Structures are given as structure tokens and as C-alpha cells.
Amino acid sequence: MTSIHNNAGAISALQTLRSIGSGMAAAQGQVSSGLRIQTASDNAAYWSISTTMRSDNAAVSAVADALGFAAAKADTAYTGLDAVIDILGEFKAKLVLAKEPGVDKAKVQKELAELQQQVQGISQAASFSGANWLNTDISNIYDFDRNKASSVSAFVRDASGAVAVRAMDLHLSAVSLFNSTGGGLLQTDARDLDTLGGIRGFSSSNLIGGDLTQYDGVYGSGWMYPKAGAGGAAIFGLNDFPDGSSLDFTAPGAQISFDIILDKEASNPGSQAGTSGELQDLPGPYYAGYTKSITITKAQVDAVYPGLGGVITTNTQFAAVLNSVLNTEGASVSASYNHYDPPGSNNLVHDPKRMTISTLQNHGNGSYVEIANLSSVGVGTGGLKESSAFGSRGSGMAIAFKEFIVHEDGDNLDGVEVSFSFSINGQPATSHSFDRTYVNNLFGKDSGKVETPEEMATLLHSLLDAQWPNLIIEAKSPTEVMLKLDPAADRKWGSGTSMSFDNVRVSIEPIPKIQFMDIDIAANPDKIASYINYIDIVTERAIDGMTTLGAFQKRIDMQSAFTSKLMTTIDKGIGRLIDADMNEASTRLKALQTQEQLGIQSLQIANANSENIMALFR
Structure with a gap:
């Protein structure tokens, strides 16, 4: 039905044209921009993601530039x-x-x-x-x-x-x-641990710390400051054998007589030169030692040297005669004398004109040699003298304490690690270690410092007590820590005793100790x-x-x-979210253009009907 009030066909055609125009605008936008989603109104979620990722990609591009800068610095x-x-x-x-x-x-x-x-x-x-x-x-x-x-x-x-x-x-x-x-x-390297509080020896001439040919553990030696070695048997040097003279036993009744006393325990061994007196607390009773009366006559000389005719002319000959009568009693005689000159130095001197007598430690726990009641008839004494000597006790040492710091070690949160082995009197060595964290926890610090002899004694106690319950560790002075076996548990002296820190290792060594x-x-x-x-x-x-x-x-x-x-x-990824499919978009645009043309024609036709109605009123 045709109405003079409304042109329904024209209105419908116009609405269609408007819809087609909107679609064409969107299609033309996709074709011209290449984007399916250009604004948040197109698709809020995808637009948000793509916008964020574009920003992130710009940041990643800056990372690429930074990596190039880092590569240049590294190169x-x-x-x-x-x-x-x-x-x-x-x-x-x-x-x-x-x-x-x-x-x-x-x-x-x-x-x-x-x-x-x-x-x-x-x-x-x-x-x-x-x-x-x-x-x-x-x-x-x-x-x-x-x-x-x-x-x-x-x-x-x-x-x-x-x-x-x-x-x-x-x-x-x-x-x-x-x-x-x-x-x-x-x-x-400022982290040098030097002597580690005294448990390893160190020479200031070293240029590389931790070189094991230069850094050594320390060994007890008669409670003197530690040197390489252990306890030693009692030994003393005799007077010089009379140079250019002889011992003539051919006269009737000619003889040398003396008492040899071996391995007694001294109530005051600290009186020996070079020791620190730390054994004065040895509990009694004290072993009186082994005593034997010795007489040397022409018969003893002839038994050793039948061709000498009873006349000894050298210290070597006299030492051999003495050995023939003393060796079975538990002593040994040497025709030479090795000693440090001056005392305490490293200058070992060999004196071929002197003799020594040392104990073989066959009697008791002591280490002791004494000649008493020395006399001679018709002959000299050949350098023999009344003398006594205490042996050194190696199961004890005084370490020269120096404070030290267990340092940080890069990303190792526990810091530098120190390890060592410890042994007493030849028993199997035990292994021990500590690090910066251990020291800080032990003393409630954050510096890694071991600052006093008392702290050093505490550290050693914490490490050694479980395996060596009879070990006494004491701070004796601002520069000395004493280690010794409890004398109630160990009375032994001499070459059978020892105490040693060995296999000392520090995790950061070797380290340089000088400037290039x-x-x-x-x-x-x-x-x-x-x-x-x-x-x-x-x-x-x-x-x-x-x-x-x-x-x-x-x-x-x-x-x-x-x-x-x-x-x-x-x-x-961004393209997959928002890029337009250009083939699809261009095809859609062509279709919409065709639809637009048809819509215009429809509108023209609809408007033509209105013209016919107008003709009725002419």
C-alpha cells in the first residue's frame, strides 16, 4: 500500500544505505590501516593487550641496546x-x-x-x-x-x-x-690469614701465601715455640775429647768409672733451658730412673779394638767403647755433636770432635740422661763430665698468637674455609675445619675476627675437644696459647711424643702477597x-x-x-590479535560498495513512487 504520509521504501532504503556506509567506513579503515582493532571500542581486551605488548616490546628493544653496550664493555x-x-x-x-x-x-x-x-x-x-x-x-x-x-x-x-x-x-x-x-x-690479597693464630708457620720472605712448601703446620717441641719436629730424647754433649792426646789404659789399674742414670722423671722439668716450665704440675710419685755403674778398663778397649793395645787416640774410638758398655743399658753414644749455633737459630753446626750420649728410652716414661760419681785412675776422662739433661716433651706446644680475620669469599655465604689435621703422640690424625660463619656464630660477631688468645683457645676447644678430651688449651699471655695433654693422662717425654697441626688448607689460597x-x-x-x-x-x-x-x-x-x-x-603475537586480514577486508569492501550502489538505486526507485502520487494532485 502506498501512503502519502510515509515513504516506507525510501526509509528502508535509506536505513540500508546508512548500515552499508558504516560497514564501508570500518572496512576502509581496516584496508587503509591494516588493523582489525584500532581503538578500544573495537575490542577493549585485545586493544589493551596489544597496547601493553607494544610498550613492552619497546622496553625489550632498549634491552637489546643495553646488551650491545655490555658487549662493548666486555670486549x-x-x-x-x-x-x-x-x-x-x-x-x-x-x-x-x-x-x-x-x-x-x-x-x-x-x-x-x-x-x-x-x-x-x-x-x-x-x-x-x-x-x-x-x-x-x-x-x-x-x-x-x-x-x-x-x-x-x-x-x-x-x-x-x-x-x-x-x-x-x-x-x-x-x-x-x-x-x-x-x-x-x-x-x-688483603685476605691473607698469615699464621692462622699460630697454628701454621710462616716466613715473611714468602711472596705467595698458601704455598704448601712455605706454609706448614706447626709441631710441638719441648714446649718451646713450635718448630718442625716433635719431642726428642734426652741428649747432652760431652766435653771435647782431648785434642792431640790419648787415653792410655795400659798402666796397672787404669780405669774410668761412673754411674749412668736413665729416664728418671724430674719433679721440676721446667728448669731445663728452653722449656717454659709447664710440666711442673706433673703429679708424683716420680720415677727415680734406671741406674747402672759402669767401669771401663783395658779389657773393654781390647774387646772393641784389639789392635789398639789399650790406647784410645780419637773421640770416634772412645765413643765406640762407650757404646759397647752403654747400649745394652739403654743409652747410645755418638762420635759427633750436631747443635744450633747460636742457640735458637737455624744454623745447624756439626762438631766432629765432641760426643753425645742420648737415652734410648727403654725405662719408664721419662727421657733423661745423667752421669754421676765420675772418677778415673791412671787415665783421663776423655771428655766425660758429670752432667744431666731432660728430654723434650712433644705432646705440648706454645703457639705464638696473632689475631686474624676469616674473610668473606664472594657469593659463598659462609666465607673463607680453613681446614687442618691434628695429632698427638703419633695417634691417627683427626680432621677439623671452620669458616667465617662458624667464627661469627661462636663469638656472636659479624666480623669473622679472632682477636685474643682467649678467643683462639675457645676456637680450638670447640674444634678439638670431642676427639681429644685430655687436651688442655689455655691462653697464657697476650701473645701465647698453650696446648698440652693433661699430665694426669700422659706423663711421657721424649721422642715418642708429638703434637702437630698439619695439612693446613685455606680455600682461597694460594694468594699473592706483594704488588706487581x-x-x-x-x-x-x-x-x-x-x-x-x-x-x-x-x-x-x-x-x-x-x-x-x-x-x-x-x-x-x-x-x-x-x-x-x-x-x-x-x-x-600483536599482529595475530589486531591485524586485519587484508584479503577478507578488501573483499568485504568491494561487496559493501556493490551493496551501496544497489541501495542508492533502491532509494531512487522508492522516491520515484512518490513522484507518481504527486501527479494525482495536478
Whole structure:
């Protein structure tokens, strides 16, 4: 039905055209932008995700740039360290040359000084954009929280939406050659534990700490400050055998007589020179020793030397005669005398003109030799004298205490570890260890310090008591800690006694103990061998540093490759969410254009009907 009030066909055609126009606008937008979702109104969820991921991808792109910057710094440090290793090799070669007799060490030192300056120059020049990993300024280079060089490696968003920037760390203690506060690869390592409170020996001439040929455990020796060795049997030197004279036993009744007293326990052994008097508390009763009366006549001489005719002309001959009568009684005689001159030094002197008598310790627990009631008839005494000597007791020692610090050790939260074995009187050694955490927990500290003899005694008690319940450990002075077996449990003296700290190991050793820049063979020609050893050690440390850098460079390359792929993958993911299908969009646009044309024609037809109605009123 046709109405003069409403043109239903035109209205319908117009609505269709409007719908087609809206669809065409959307289709044209997709075709022109390539995006299916351009605004939040198109699809709020997808638009939000894609917008966030575009932002994240920009951050990942910044990570790629940061990785390139890190690679440049690592490459610079690697190049510098490689050059330094070459110079260290040349440096060592010149040190070896300087060992040759006749080489002018002053001239060689001039070459070494130039190489030293070259190493320092390389370390200072190995800088990229102000970042220098070979010449550092770190307050504590041994602290991993302070010595790390961080490089951005990743931008991360977790499931909850929280974001974080990840970094990969290079600890500069592994590569720094010179650090302003010390601890660089070519500097002294400030973590040297020295004598470890006295339980290991140390020579100040050492250039490398922890070299087991130079750092040794200490051994008890007669309660003197420890030297290598253990307790020793009682021994004393006789007077010089009369030089140029003889002992003639051919006269009627000629003889030498004396009493030999062996292995008695002394109530006051601390009176012996060199001991510290720590055995004065030995409880009685005291063993009086083994006593034997000895007489030497021509018969004894003839039994040993039938061809001498009873006339002894040398100390060697007299020692042999004495041995023939004393050996079966528990003593031994030597025709020479070895002693330190001056006493307490390391200068061992051999005196072939003197004799010694020592106990074989066949009687009781003591270690003692005494000649008493010495007399002679018709002959001299051949150097014999009335004398006594106490043997040394090795199951005790006084260690010279020096405070020390058990230091931090990079990312090892427990710090440096110290281990050692301990033994008394030849019993099987026990193994013990402690670290920074152990020390701090024991003393309620956070410094790792063992500061007093009392603390050292406490530390040793905590380590040794369980295996050695009869061990007494006491702080005796501000510089001395005494270790000894309880005399109620052990009375033994002499060569059967010993106390030793052995196999001392420190986890960070060997460590350098001098500065590379301080090497001077002209001023210290006697240290060339130690310098060579030092250069070998620091070269190995530098090589380890290059290994660390190489691994870091490899990780940067891998992370850079991953980051590049990640950006591409994120772009693809965003495209899957919001990109338009151009084939579909263009086909839809053509269809809508056709529909638009048909709609216009429909509108024209509808409007034509209205014209016919108007004609009725003319």
C-alpha cells in the first residue's frame, strides 16, 4: 500500500544505505590501516593487550641496546686483559733471564719497569664510555654485593602483570687488575690469614701465601715455640775429647768409672733451658730412673779394638767403647755433636770432635740422661763430665698468637674455609675445619675476627675437644696459647711424643702477597725465584679472568640473539590479535560498495513512487 504520509521504501532504503556506509567506513579503515582493532571500542581486551605488548616490546628493544653496550664493555676488558697476559709472559721470561749468573740485574730491572708501566697503562686505558673493569674503585672487592658490574639482560612481565628488569652480573674481583682499595689480580690479597693464630708457620720472605712448601703446620717441641719436629730424647754433649792426646789404659789399674742414670722423671722439668716450665704440675710419685755403674778398663778397649793395645787416640774410638758398655743399658753414644749455633737459630753446626750420649728410652716414661760419681785412675776422662739433661716433651706446644680475620669469599655465604689435621703422640690424625660463619656464630660477631688468645683457645676447644678430651688449651699471655695433654693422662717425654697441626688448607689460597708494581730485582736479587713463582700465580689468575670474561661475552651474545627473536615474536603475537586480514577486508569492501550502489538505486526507485502520487494532485 502506498501512503502519502510515509515513504516506507525510501526509509528502508535509506536505513540500508546508512548500515552499508558504516560497514564501508570500518572496512576502509581496516584496508587503509591494516588493523582489525584500532581503538578500544573495537575490542577493549585485545586493544589493551596489544597496547601493553607494544610498550613492552619497546622496553625489550632498549634491552637489546643495553646488551650491545655490555658487549662493548666486555670486549674492551677482554682485549686489555689479553694484552696484559702477553706482557706477563714476557715479564716472566726476563725474570728467568735474570737468574743467569753474570746478567746485569739493574739493566733487566729497567726493562721490567717499562713492562710494569705498560701493564698499568693498559689497565687504565681499557675503558668504554667511562666503564673500566680492569682498573676499579671498589670499597671491598671481596664482597660480591659491591664488586659486581651489572648489565641489563631482560624485561620481564609475570602472570600478575608485575614487571621487572633482569640483569646479569660480572664480579669484578675476577678481572680487576688494580683496585683503589687493593685486592686486584696484580695486588696484594688483603685476605691473607698469615699464621692462622699460630697454628701454621710462616716466613715473611714468602711472596705467595698458601704455598704448601712455605706454609706448614706447626709441631710441638719441648714446649718451646713450635718448630718442625716433635719431642726428642734426652741428649747432652760431652766435653771435647782431648785434642792431640790419648787415653792410655795400659798402666796397672787404669780405669774410668761412673754411674749412668736413665729416664728418671724430674719433679721440676721446667728448669731445663728452653722449656717454659709447664710440666711442673706433673703429679708424683716420680720415677727415680734406671741406674747402672759402669767401669771401663783395658779389657773393654781390647774387646772393641784389639789392635789398639789399650790406647784410645780419637773421640770416634772412645765413643765406640762407650757404646759397647752403654747400649745394652739403654743409652747410645755418638762420635759427633750436631747443635744450633747460636742457640735458637737455624744454623745447624756439626762438631766432629765432641760426643753425645742420648737415652734410648727403654725405662719408664721419662727421657733423661745423667752421669754421676765420675772418677778415673791412671787415665783421663776423655771428655766425660758429670752432667744431666731432660728430654723434650712433644705432646705440648706454645703457639705464638696473632689475631686474624676469616674473610668473606664472594657469593659463598659462609666465607673463607680453613681446614687442618691434628695429632698427638703419633695417634691417627683427626680432621677439623671452620669458616667465617662458624667464627661469627661462636663469638656472636659479624666480623669473622679472632682477636685474643682467649678467643683462639675457645676456637680450638670447640674444634678439638670431642676427639681429644685430655687436651688442655689455655691462653697464657697476650701473645701465647698453650696446648698440652693433661699430665694426669700422659706423663711421657721424649721422642715418642708429638703434637702437630698439619695439612693446613685455606680455600682461597694460594694468594699473592706483594704488588706487581713493587717487583724490583735490582733491590732484591735474592727474590727472583719467588718473583717468578708470583708471576706464574698472577698469570693464572689473569687467565681465569679472561675465561670469566669469555663466558660473560658468550652469554651476552646468546641473550642478544634471544632478545632479537623475542621482539619479532612479540610483533607477530600483536599482529595475530589486531591485524586485519587484508584479503577478507578488501573483499568485504568491494561487496559493501556493490551493496551501496544497489541501495542508492533502491532509494531512487522508492522516491520515484512518490513522484507518481504527486501527479494525482495536478
